[in-house]
Amino acid sequence: MYSITILDTLGIPRSTWVSELDAARQAWNGHSRFTLYEAASNPHTVYAGIPPSRTALAVTTTVCLPGYLQDADTVFNNTVAWATDGRTWPDFRRVAVHEFGHWVRLKDTSTLSGNNYCYQYTVMYDCFPVVAGYRTLFEEDKQWLRSIYGR
């Protein structure tokens, strides 16, 4: 077990990070048989702090055992000047939507090779310069979800 910290140190008002994070969670629901729920107490956490590298805006770690996902955690870098207006980078909700994509085992497009390198029309796009927006799933993302979890 481990402690859960609130995201107030990100410099975003509490009511805002609560609603933005919820919107990021909802972005993944309703496209497949997969649903991402919020629970009061759960080993999977979202927290604020300094990630293993300071250049990371957010870091997600997932632990997979044979057959299932044992753990998923996301840390948002609290030394970053986050924006929530949807136009300014780094956009908190945009990054949150992307990080939840790692929870369902999707990969960054920059780590893909060949023709898919830095494929833009997905929330897993992480090549630079990243712009704000991209807060809802693209058709590609929905297809990935369905290919794993079914319709």
Place this chain on the structure above:
Amino acid sequence: MARGIGFGWLIVVTAVSGIAAYMLIAQPTLIRSNTSSMLELLPLDKLVEHSKIIVVGEIVEQKPSVKDMVENTDVQIAYTEYILKVERYLLNNSEYEEGDTLIFKNLGGKVGIEEFIVEDSPEFKVGDRVLLLLTDEWDDFLKGSWNVVGWRQGAYTIKDGIAYNQFYKERSMPEDELVKTIEEIIKKKSK
């Protein structure tokens, strides 16, 4: 500071097909930890500014990986030590005594049946010729040891005279051009 109010997030995988997909991803006896991140892109002069040592050389040895906890979390991560045979130092802004070899640490590695994949950490193999921007601080996890600045951003793999940036392919350029650019940044900073 308020404590105890938290966000727990629960993944509920309702589809049997989901579980089947994970079985395909994971090897039967392997525990796989995957660390993915979204990096802040730093311009080259900022990366140079955060560097204490900039070096060109060849990876000659890879040590067995070691795992450790990330402070204040339940997250485990592994690192791997590499030995670099140094061709030249472009910058040494530290107490470090320049030698023929330099040891640095890099996140990621395999420890027993556990594999720690750190997607934005640079990748090396023995025989690679590289240009590295290194620091012994800044990256809190590897503090006290030489490590690459800005994860993949601070590592170039050199092949046939071209230095390929491991993060941002648009930053790849001929080796001599990169060396010249870095030397000019260093000269400007020291003025």
